[in-house]
Amino acid sequence: MIWQLDLAILTLVVIAGIAAITVKDLLGAAILFGAYSFMMCLLWSIMGAVDVSFTEASVGAGVSTVFFVAAVFRTTRRTRD
Amino acid sequence: MKIIGLIIALSTGVLLICATGDFPRWADPASPASTHLSPHFIEKTMEETSVPNIVTAVLADYRGYDTMYETAVIFTAGLACFILLRIFVKEEPGDRLYRHLLTGVTVRVKEGTKLPPSEDFERIDATWTPPDLIIKTICRFLIPFIQLFALYVIAHGHHSPGGGFQGGVILGASIILLAISQDLRTSVRRMREKLDAVLCAVGVIIYAGTGALCLLLGLNFLDYSALASVLHCDPVTARSHGILIVEIGVGIAVMCTMIWIYNNVSSIGKYDEGL
Numbered sequence: 001m002i003w004q005l006d007l008a009i010l011t012l013v014v015i016a017g018i019a020a021i022t023v024k025d026l027l028g029a030a031i032l033f034g035a036y037s038f039m040m041c042l043l044w045s046i047m048g049a050v051d052v053s054f055t056e057a058s059v060g061a062g063v064s065t066v067f068f069v070a071a072v073f074r075t076t077r078r079t080r081d
Numbered sequence: 082m083k084i085i086g087l088i089i090a091l092s093t094g095v096l097l098i099c100a101t102g103d104f105p106r107w108a109d110p111a112s113p114a115s116t117h118l119s120p121h122f123i124e125k126t127m128e129e130t131s132v133p134n135i136v137t138a139v140l141a142d143y144r145g146y147d148t149m150y151e152t153a154v155i156f157t158a159g160l161a162c163f164i165l166l167r168i169f170v171k172e173e174p175g176d177r178l179y180r181h182l183l184t185g186v187t188v189r190v191k192e193g194t195k196l197p198p199s200e201d202f203e204r205i206d207a208t209w210t211p212p213d214l215i216i217k218t219i220c221r222f223l224i225p226f227i228q229l230f231a232l233y234v235i236a237h238g239h240h241s242p243g244g245g246f247q248g249g250v251i252l253g254a255s256i257i258l259l260a261i262s263q264d265l266r267t268s269v270r271r272m273r274e275k276l277d278a279v280l281c282a283v284g285v286i287i288y289a290g291t292g293a294l295c296l297l298l299g300l301n302f303l304d305y306s307a308l309a310s311v312l313h314c315d316p317v318t319a320r321s322h323g324i325l326i327v328e329i330g331v332g333i334a335v336m337c338t339m340i341w342i343y344n345n346v347s348s349i350g351k352y353d354e355g356l
Contacts, residue, residue, distance in 0.1 A: 050242040070347040
Protein backbone atom coordinates (compact mmCIF):
# COMPACT_ATOMS: atom_id res chain seq x y z
CA MET A 1 0.00 0.00 0.00
CA ILE A 2 1.48 3.35 -1.10
CA TRP A 3 0.33 5.96 1.40
CA GLN A 4 0.75 8.92 -1.01
CA LEU A 5 -1.62 7.26 -3.50
CA ASP A 6 -4.01 6.35 -0.70
CA LEU A 7 -4.07 9.95 0.57
CA ALA A 8 -4.57 11.40 -2.92
CA ILE A 9 -7.53 9.11 -3.64
CA LEU A 10 -9.05 9.75 -0.21
CA THR A 11 -8.82 13.52 -0.81
CA LEU A 12 -10.50 13.11 -4.20
CA VAL A 13 -13.28 11.05 -2.58
CA VAL A 14 -13.96 13.83 -0.07
CA ILE A 15 -13.83 16.54 -2.76
CA ALA A 16 -16.16 14.61 -5.09
CA GLY A 17 -18.57 13.88 -2.23
CA ILE A 18 -18.78 17.52 -1.10
CA ALA A 19 -19.01 18.79 -4.69
CA ALA A 20 -21.83 16.34 -5.48
CA ILE A 21 -24.04 17.78 -2.72
CA THR A 22 -23.20 21.45 -3.30
CA VAL A 23 -23.40 21.69 -7.10
CA LYS A 24 -26.66 23.20 -8.43
CA ASP A 25 -26.70 21.28 -11.71
CA LEU A 26 -28.19 17.83 -11.02
CA LEU A 27 -26.60 16.29 -14.11
CA GLY A 28 -23.23 17.44 -12.83
CA ALA A 29 -24.05 15.97 -9.43
CA ALA A 30 -24.81 12.61 -11.07
CA ILE A 31 -21.45 12.63 -12.88
CA LEU A 32 -19.63 13.66 -9.69
CA PHE A 33 -21.33 10.78 -7.92
CA GLY A 34 -19.96 8.46 -10.60
CA ALA A 35 -16.47 9.87 -10.02
CA TYR A 36 -16.93 9.37 -6.26
CA SER A 37 -17.88 5.74 -6.89
CA PHE A 38 -14.81 5.16 -9.04
CA MET A 39 -12.54 6.60 -6.35
CA MET A 40 -14.22 4.36 -3.75
CA CYS A 41 -13.65 1.43 -6.13
CA LEU A 42 -9.93 2.28 -6.25
CA LEU A 43 -9.84 2.51 -2.45
CA TRP A 44 -11.46 -0.92 -2.08
CA SER A 45 -8.93 -2.49 -4.43
CA ILE A 46 -6.06 -0.80 -2.56
CA MET A 47 -7.38 -2.41 0.63
CA GLY A 48 -7.45 -5.79 -1.13
CA ALA A 49 -11.25 -6.22 -1.35
CA VAL A 50 -11.33 -6.96 -5.08
CA ASP A 51 -14.87 -8.41 -5.09
CA VAL A 52 -16.30 -5.32 -3.38
CA SER A 53 -14.34 -3.10 -5.75
CA PHE A 54 -15.76 -4.97 -8.75
CA THR A 55 -19.31 -4.53 -7.45
CA GLU A 56 -18.68 -0.83 -6.75
CA ALA A 57 -17.36 -0.32 -10.29
CA SER A 58 -20.27 -2.08 -12.00
CA VAL A 59 -23.17 -1.02 -9.77
CA GLY A 60 -22.05 2.26 -8.19
CA ALA A 61 -20.13 3.85 -11.03
CA GLY A 62 -21.84 2.12 -13.94
CA VAL A 63 -25.53 1.39 -13.71
CA SER A 64 -26.59 3.79 -10.95
CA THR A 65 -25.03 6.74 -12.82
CA VAL A 66 -27.16 5.76 -15.82
CA PHE A 67 -30.26 5.65 -13.58
CA PHE A 68 -29.45 9.08 -12.16
CA VAL A 69 -28.93 10.58 -15.60
CA ALA A 70 -32.19 9.03 -16.84
CA ALA A 71 -34.05 10.42 -13.81
CA VAL A 72 -32.52 13.89 -14.33
CA PHE A 73 -33.53 13.88 -18.00
CA ARG A 74 -37.09 12.98 -17.05
CA THR A 75 -37.48 15.51 -14.19
CA THR A 76 -35.57 18.78 -13.90
CA ARG A 77 -31.94 19.65 -14.28
CA ARG A 78 -31.68 22.39 -11.65
CA THR A 79 -32.41 22.16 -7.95
CA ARG A 80 -34.40 24.84 -6.19
CA ASP A 81 -32.39 24.73 -2.94
CA MET B 82 -34.24 24.88 10.21
CA LYS B 83 -31.10 24.61 8.10
CA ILE B 84 -28.88 25.35 11.13
CA ILE B 85 -30.59 22.66 13.23
CA GLY B 86 -30.08 20.20 10.40
CA LEU B 87 -26.42 21.14 10.14
CA ILE B 88 -25.91 20.72 13.91
CA ILE B 89 -27.60 17.29 13.88
CA ALA B 90 -25.60 16.13 10.86
CA LEU B 91 -22.29 17.37 12.30
CA SER B 92 -22.89 15.88 15.78
CA THR B 93 -23.90 12.52 14.27
CA GLY B 94 -20.73 12.57 12.16
CA VAL B 95 -18.53 13.40 15.17
CA LEU B 96 -20.20 10.65 17.25
CA LEU B 97 -19.70 8.10 14.46
CA ILE B 98 -16.03 9.06 14.05
CA CYS B 99 -15.55 8.78 17.84
CA ALA B 100 -17.20 5.36 17.79
CA THR B 101 -14.77 4.07 15.16
CA GLY B 102 -12.05 4.41 17.81
CA ASP B 103 -13.56 1.36 19.56
CA PHE B 104 -13.18 -0.81 16.47
CA PRO B 105 -10.30 -3.27 16.36
CA ARG B 106 -7.40 -1.90 14.32
CA TRP B 107 -7.39 -2.63 10.59
CA ALA B 108 -6.02 -6.18 9.98
CA ASP B 109 -5.57 -6.70 13.74
CA PRO B 110 -4.77 -10.41 14.29
CA ALA B 111 -6.24 -10.32 17.83
CA SER B 112 -9.71 -9.06 16.84
CA PRO B 113 -12.64 -11.48 17.29
CA ALA B 114 -13.23 -11.74 13.53
CA SER B 115 -9.61 -12.72 12.93
CA THR B 116 -9.40 -15.20 15.82
CA HIS B 117 -12.63 -17.14 15.24
CA LEU B 118 -14.22 -16.71 11.82
CA SER B 119 -11.45 -15.96 9.34
CA PRO B 120 -9.17 -18.91 10.22
CA HIS B 121 -12.05 -21.33 9.69
CA PHE B 122 -12.94 -19.87 6.29
CA ILE B 123 -9.29 -19.63 5.17
CA GLU B 124 -8.38 -23.15 6.25
CA LYS B 125 -11.57 -25.09 5.56
CA THR B 126 -13.16 -23.47 2.47
CA MET B 127 -11.11 -25.44 -0.03
CA GLU B 128 -11.76 -28.84 1.55
CA GLU B 129 -15.42 -28.15 2.37
CA THR B 130 -16.59 -26.55 -0.89
CA SER B 131 -13.66 -26.87 -3.34
CA VAL B 132 -14.04 -23.19 -4.25
CA PRO B 133 -10.71 -21.30 -4.40
CA ASN B 134 -12.30 -17.84 -4.09
CA ILE B 135 -13.23 -17.63 -0.40
CA VAL B 136 -15.40 -14.54 -0.94
CA THR B 137 -17.68 -16.43 -3.33
CA ALA B 138 -17.91 -19.40 -0.97
CA VAL B 139 -18.84 -17.16 1.98
CA LEU B 140 -21.32 -15.16 -0.10
CA ALA B 141 -23.22 -18.01 -1.72
CA ASP B 142 -22.69 -20.92 0.65
CA TYR B 143 -21.83 -20.03 4.27
CA ARG B 144 -23.93 -16.84 4.15
CA GLY B 145 -26.44 -18.06 1.57
CA TYR B 146 -29.44 -16.66 3.44
CA ASP B 147 -28.09 -13.10 3.23
CA THR B 148 -27.51 -13.33 -0.50
CA MET B 149 -30.97 -14.82 -1.07
CA TYR B 150 -32.62 -11.87 0.64
CA GLU B 151 -30.32 -9.44 -1.16
CA THR B 152 -31.65 -10.86 -4.41
CA ALA B 153 -35.18 -10.52 -3.07
CA VAL B 154 -34.44 -6.88 -2.16
CA ILE B 155 -33.23 -6.14 -5.69
CA PHE B 156 -36.34 -7.82 -7.11
CA THR B 157 -38.49 -5.69 -4.80
CA ALA B 158 -36.69 -2.53 -6.00
CA GLY B 159 -37.56 -3.37 -9.60
CA LEU B 160 -41.14 -4.16 -8.63
CA ALA B 161 -41.45 -0.86 -6.73
CA CYS B 162 -40.20 1.10 -9.76
CA PHE B 163 -42.74 -0.73 -11.92
CA ILE B 164 -45.66 -0.11 -9.55
CA LEU B 165 -44.79 3.56 -8.99
CA LEU B 166 -44.00 4.56 -12.56
CA ARG B 167 -45.70 2.27 -15.07
CA ILE B 168 -48.85 3.74 -16.59
CA PHE B 169 -51.00 1.73 -18.95
CA VAL B 170 -52.55 4.45 -21.09
CA LYS B 171 -54.91 3.64 -23.92
CA GLU B 172 -53.47 4.62 -27.31
CA GLU B 173 -53.61 8.40 -27.53
CA PRO B 174 -56.04 9.58 -30.20
CA GLY B 175 -54.51 11.10 -33.30
CA ASP B 176 -52.28 10.02 -36.12
CA ARG B 177 -49.51 7.50 -35.66
CA LEU B 178 -46.12 7.61 -37.28
CA TYR B 179 -44.40 4.59 -38.79
CA ARG B 180 -41.00 4.39 -40.41
CA HIS B 181 -40.15 2.04 -43.24
CA LEU B 182 -36.92 0.37 -42.16
CA LEU B 183 -35.43 -0.23 -45.60
CA THR B 184 -36.02 3.15 -47.22
CA GLY B 185 -36.37 5.39 -44.15
CA VAL B 186 -39.68 6.80 -45.39
CA THR B 187 -41.99 7.99 -42.60
CA VAL B 188 -45.67 7.11 -42.97
CA ARG B 189 -48.44 8.93 -41.13
CA VAL B 190 -51.40 6.65 -40.44
CA LYS B 191 -54.79 8.33 -39.88
CA GLU B 192 -56.77 7.56 -36.77
CA GLY B 193 -58.88 4.42 -37.05
CA THR B 194 -56.94 2.90 -39.92
CA LYS B 195 -54.21 0.32 -39.65
CA LEU B 196 -51.08 -0.66 -41.49
CA PRO B 197 -51.07 -4.16 -42.97
CA PRO B 198 -49.05 -6.41 -40.60
CA SER B 199 -45.45 -6.22 -41.78
CA GLU B 200 -41.99 -6.53 -40.27
CA ASP B 201 -40.65 -3.65 -42.33
CA PHE B 202 -42.36 -0.86 -40.41
CA GLU B 203 -41.36 0.39 -36.98
CA ARG B 204 -43.49 2.61 -34.78
CA ILE B 205 -41.85 5.98 -33.97
CA ASP B 206 -42.69 9.06 -31.91
CA ALA B 207 -43.15 12.58 -33.27
CA THR B 208 -39.84 13.62 -31.68
CA TRP B 209 -37.90 10.74 -33.24
CA THR B 210 -34.36 11.53 -34.38
CA PRO B 211 -32.22 8.99 -36.24
CA PRO B 212 -29.50 7.42 -34.03
CA ASP B 213 -25.98 8.49 -34.87
CA LEU B 214 -24.42 6.01 -37.30
CA ILE B 215 -21.02 5.84 -35.56
CA ILE B 216 -22.47 5.35 -32.06
CA LYS B 217 -24.97 2.78 -33.33
CA THR B 218 -22.35 0.74 -35.18
CA ILE B 219 -19.76 0.83 -32.38
CA CYS B 220 -22.37 -0.25 -29.83
CA ARG B 221 -23.55 -3.09 -32.06
CA PHE B 222 -19.96 -4.35 -32.22
CA LEU B 223 -19.38 -3.86 -28.50
CA ILE B 224 -22.53 -5.39 -27.01
CA PRO B 225 -21.78 -9.08 -27.81
CA PHE B 226 -18.35 -8.80 -26.19
CA ILE B 227 -19.81 -7.12 -23.11
CA GLN B 228 -22.32 -9.96 -22.80
CA LEU B 229 -19.62 -12.58 -23.27
CA PHE B 230 -17.54 -10.93 -20.55
CA ALA B 231 -20.58 -10.88 -18.25
CA LEU B 232 -21.12 -14.63 -18.76
CA TYR B 233 -17.43 -15.18 -18.00
CA VAL B 234 -17.75 -13.14 -14.80
CA ILE B 235 -20.73 -15.25 -13.66
CA ALA B 236 -19.18 -18.59 -14.60
CA HIS B 237 -15.69 -17.78 -13.32
CA GLY B 238 -16.82 -16.43 -9.95
CA HIS B 239 -15.44 -19.57 -8.26
CA HIS B 240 -11.86 -18.76 -9.24
CA SER B 241 -11.65 -14.99 -9.64
CA PRO B 242 -13.44 -11.88 -8.38
CA GLY B 243 -16.97 -11.67 -9.70
CA GLY B 244 -20.17 -13.63 -9.49
CA GLY B 245 -23.87 -13.32 -10.02
CA PHE B 246 -24.31 -9.69 -8.97
CA GLN B 247 -21.49 -8.22 -11.04
CA GLY B 248 -22.16 -10.39 -14.07
CA GLY B 249 -25.89 -9.68 -13.91
CA VAL B 250 -25.28 -5.94 -13.74
CA ILE B 251 -22.93 -6.08 -16.74
CA LEU B 252 -25.49 -8.15 -18.71
CA GLY B 253 -28.19 -5.62 -17.87
CA ALA B 254 -25.86 -2.76 -18.79
CA SER B 255 -25.35 -4.24 -22.26
CA ILE B 256 -29.10 -4.10 -22.94
CA ILE B 257 -29.24 -0.59 -21.46
CA LEU B 258 -26.42 0.39 -23.83
CA LEU B 259 -28.59 -0.82 -26.72
CA ALA B 260 -31.46 1.33 -25.44
CA ILE B 261 -29.20 4.38 -25.11
CA SER B 262 -27.42 4.02 -28.45
CA GLN B 263 -30.64 3.45 -30.42
CA ASP B 264 -33.96 3.85 -28.64
CA LEU B 265 -36.03 2.11 -26.02
CA ARG B 266 -38.35 0.47 -28.56
CA THR B 267 -35.39 -1.37 -30.12
CA SER B 268 -34.25 -2.78 -26.80
CA VAL B 269 -37.80 -3.66 -25.71
CA ARG B 270 -38.23 -5.59 -28.98
CA ARG B 271 -35.22 -7.69 -27.95
CA MET B 272 -36.25 -8.00 -24.29
CA ARG B 273 -40.04 -7.86 -23.97
CA GLU B 274 -41.51 -6.34 -20.83
CA LYS B 275 -43.36 -9.49 -19.78
CA LEU B 276 -40.34 -11.72 -20.35
CA ASP B 277 -38.24 -9.30 -18.35
CA ALA B 278 -40.63 -9.29 -15.39
CA VAL B 279 -41.06 -13.06 -15.43
CA LEU B 280 -37.30 -13.71 -15.61
CA CYS B 281 -36.84 -11.33 -12.70
CA ALA B 282 -38.99 -13.56 -10.53
CA VAL B 283 -37.50 -16.74 -12.04
CA GLY B 284 -34.05 -15.72 -10.84
CA VAL B 285 -35.24 -15.42 -7.25
CA ILE B 286 -37.17 -18.69 -7.59
CA ILE B 287 -34.04 -20.52 -8.84
CA TYR B 288 -32.22 -19.41 -5.69
CA ALA B 289 -35.02 -20.19 -3.24
CA GLY B 290 -35.89 -23.39 -5.15
CA THR B 291 -32.34 -24.71 -4.81
CA GLY B 292 -32.59 -24.11 -1.08
CA ALA B 293 -35.97 -25.81 -0.90
CA LEU B 294 -34.66 -28.78 -2.90
CA CYS B 295 -31.91 -29.23 -0.31
CA LEU B 296 -34.61 -29.17 2.36
CA LEU B 297 -36.65 -31.82 0.48
CA LEU B 298 -33.57 -34.03 0.14
CA GLY B 299 -33.27 -34.13 3.91
CA LEU B 300 -30.64 -31.53 4.82
CA ASN B 301 -30.80 -27.89 5.90
CA PHE B 302 -32.13 -25.09 3.71
CA LEU B 303 -29.38 -24.03 1.25
CA ASP B 304 -27.03 -26.85 2.33
CA TYR B 305 -25.93 -27.75 -1.18
CA SER B 306 -24.25 -31.03 -0.21
CA ALA B 307 -27.77 -32.52 -0.34
CA LEU B 308 -27.65 -32.09 -4.12
CA ALA B 309 -24.98 -34.81 -4.36
CA SER B 310 -27.60 -37.51 -5.05
CA VAL B 311 -29.24 -35.39 -7.80
CA LEU B 312 -26.00 -34.30 -9.49
CA HIS B 313 -24.30 -37.71 -9.06
CA CYS B 314 -21.13 -36.39 -7.45
CA ASP B 315 -19.57 -36.21 -3.99
CA PRO B 316 -20.94 -33.68 -1.45
CA VAL B 317 -17.95 -31.31 -1.78
CA THR B 318 -18.35 -30.98 -5.56
CA ALA B 319 -22.12 -30.66 -5.04
CA ARG B 320 -21.51 -27.58 -2.89
CA SER B 321 -19.38 -26.07 -5.63
CA HIS B 322 -22.07 -26.78 -8.24
CA GLY B 323 -24.79 -25.51 -5.90
CA ILE B 324 -22.96 -22.18 -5.67
CA LEU B 325 -22.87 -21.98 -9.48
CA ILE B 326 -26.63 -22.68 -9.78
CA VAL B 327 -27.38 -20.01 -7.21
CA GLU B 328 -25.07 -17.49 -8.92
CA ILE B 329 -26.90 -18.06 -12.21
CA GLY B 330 -30.22 -17.34 -10.45
CA VAL B 331 -28.79 -14.15 -8.97
CA GLY B 332 -27.41 -13.12 -12.36
CA ILE B 333 -30.77 -13.54 -14.11
CA ALA B 334 -32.64 -11.65 -11.39
CA VAL B 335 -30.17 -8.75 -11.28
CA MET B 336 -29.94 -8.44 -15.07
CA CYS B 337 -33.71 -8.22 -15.51
CA THR B 338 -34.16 -5.85 -12.58
CA MET B 339 -31.59 -3.41 -14.01
CA ILE B 340 -33.31 -3.44 -17.42
CA TRP B 341 -36.74 -3.12 -15.78
CA ILE B 342 -35.74 -0.12 -13.66
CA TYR B 343 -34.04 1.61 -16.61
CA ASN B 344 -37.04 1.09 -18.93
CA ASN B 345 -39.47 2.48 -16.38
CA VAL B 346 -37.34 5.44 -15.32
CA SER B 347 -36.19 6.55 -18.77
CA SER B 348 -39.68 6.53 -20.32
CA ILE B 349 -41.61 7.52 -17.15
CA GLY B 350 -43.49 4.24 -17.41
CA LYS B 351 -44.82 4.83 -20.91
CA TYR B 352 -42.42 2.52 -22.76
CA ASP B 353 -42.11 4.89 -25.69
CA GLU B 354 -38.83 6.07 -27.12
CA GLY B 355 -36.98 6.66 -23.87
CA LEU B 356 -34.15 9.14 -23.63
